[in-house]
Amino acid sequence: LLLSNSIGAQEGYKPTQENLENRQWFQDAKFGMFVHWGVYSVLGGGGDAGIAEWIMQNKKIPIKQYEKLPSFFNPVDFDAAEWVRMVKDAGMKYITITTKHHDGFAMYDSKISDYNIVDKTPYGKDIIRMLAEECRKQDIKLFFYYSQLDWHHPDYYPRGRTGQGFTGRDESGDWDAYLDYMNSQLTELLTDYGPIGGIWFDGMWDKKDADWKLGTTYQLIHKLQPGALVGSNHHVKPYPGEDFQMFEQDLPGENTTGWQGAHISQLPLEMCLTINGSWGFNLMDQNHKSPKELVHMLVKSAGRNANLLLNVGPMPNGEIQPEHKASLKAMGDWIAENGETIYGTRGGIVAAEDWGVSTQKGKKLYLHILDWDKDVLLVQPFKEKVQSVVFFKDKSKVSHRLDKYGLLLEIPKNKKDGVDTIIEITLK
Ligand code: FHN
CATH class of the missing domain: 2.60.40.1180 (Golgi alpha-mannosidase II)
Known part of the structure; x- marks a missing residue:
């Protein structure tokens, strides 16, 4: 209740014609690739099959230690052209990539914080820019995942459900300054990378009683790129200003995870899914779903009017792990024969x-x-x-x-x- 009272969101939001057309495009597209990539991939889950991008929190790594990780991140084998080709061969129409996950590290060349891939890693290149350029070339839409939750920023205060006690941050901070920071990063992402498919928010659930001033953020996005679709993985009914609704590891309406109500809105729907059990790269997690299971999830999503956003967690060298490449190839083979019954359809x-x-x-x-x-x-x-x-x-x-x-x-x-x-x- 607190959440909906304090949020306000973008009351009275009227999507532009372009936005509505993009919603149609999105629903026709049906299949996209989710990418969870960050400096945490270097640790590959730290020997624990259940940990990946959450390692900072789960292993209670203080900021000072975690800040050393970027110096080991050097994905010299990253090849944007190859990634995008792989996406197309899999029959996917868009990519949603983590520009900043909960660890607060920007995977792009952020100007308002040097805690980013260009300033802090030996690699020194902006993978988001390379990917954006390649996507444009190969006609694939690019969406940006952005974590509102931030274990690194000093002004993310008071702490939420996570990030308490271990990070080594001062127990003080200016919440509005954090929101400004977040909006500035979003502005960078929405002005420096050409037209993007949309923003995929995550992490609000960490602070359910905070005033996220969503209206301001959503207005900003819709002003900068009226066509970009806004969605938020807050696990509750969509707020005004959002353009699509997502379901995590769960078919719309099933609520098998207990995270989200069974509520299904009229907005375009998307379900995100891991191939094994991990979002980020995990060395130990061999629990890969079979191609048949994956095809079934795509078909079941389509039958419930939803897209499937299938995740890969690239390795620290920049490559997609071979098992997941094989899964994507198998999906591509299936969709090459049967795509007519999926693309452009509705339930x-x-x-x-x-x-x-x-x-x-x-x-x-x-x-x-x-x-x-x-x-x-x-x-x-x-x-x-x-x-x-x-x-x-x-x-x-x-x-x-x-x-x-x-x-x-x-x-x-x-x-x-x-x-x-x-x-x-x-x-x-
Ligand atoms: O905590 C994150 C998690 O790391 C991952 O990004 C998933 C993707 O849907 N979302 C969050 C949990 O809801």
Whole structure:
């Protein structure tokens, strides 16, 4: 309650035409790559499969010690062109990258703080700029993740739920000065890197009772780049001024993590997901989801009207770990064949069930049968009339019957696909 009272957000916000068009683009795009990259990657989780970008907090590393990390960060093998090519080959349409995570370290050439990649690392180059340029060349949109929570800045005070006791900071600070700092960094990001897809906020949940003056920040962003989409991973219902809603490690409405209510807004939706269990690079975490599981998450997201933002945590040398490259390649292979049933679609008229989901584009309705081993499937009734029912893969006819009990489909064994049996229905 406190959160919504003190925030205000951007009351009366009216998105521009450009913003609305970008929302459409976003919903059509369906698939993006999330990148969690920072100096913490050097530690690779410190031998603990459950730790990555949170290592400063979880291992209680004081600021003075953590500040030594950037001098070990030298990603000489970073190749923006290769990253973007990999993204395209995976069938992804955009990238969302951490410009500053909770550790407060800027991965771009910030002028208002020298705690950044150019001033503090031997690498000395602005990876965000290189990526932005490459994305523009290869027609991929770039979004900036920005952590509002900051374990490093002295004015991030009073401390939130995290960052207490170990950082070595003075127990004082000027909250408004912190907000100014944050808005200045956002201004840099929104003026020095060309048109960007949007800002992906995270970390407000750390201080639920603070006055974040969101209205000021959102207004600033919408003024600098009216087309840029604003979203915030605050795990509650969107505030005025936000252009999309995200769900972390969770399909919209499922709330399996208990972090977010089941509330689903009318805004474009996005679900973010790790390939293993870690956002940042972790040496020990071998718990990689299989390509089939990943494809299922993409399809299930699409069926629930949401994008999938699939995460990689690049290694300290600048490369994406081989297991994750392989996963992206496998997704790309699948989407090359089946992308028509995903891109540009919205959740279909048949609601998600245990067997799978539906996606739809105009008169084309696609049933994605993900988990069903019987030879007949009864799909819940819908009122639209059906013109034809075929297997998407080879366009052969599907024996079916449509009556008041629903649409009964025959799916012979030899037509089953081990990943996703797609039925293409043309509606009248
Ligand atoms: O604490 C972060 C975490 O490190 C990561 O960035 C994820 C991505 O959605 N969000 C936060 C937790 O909600």
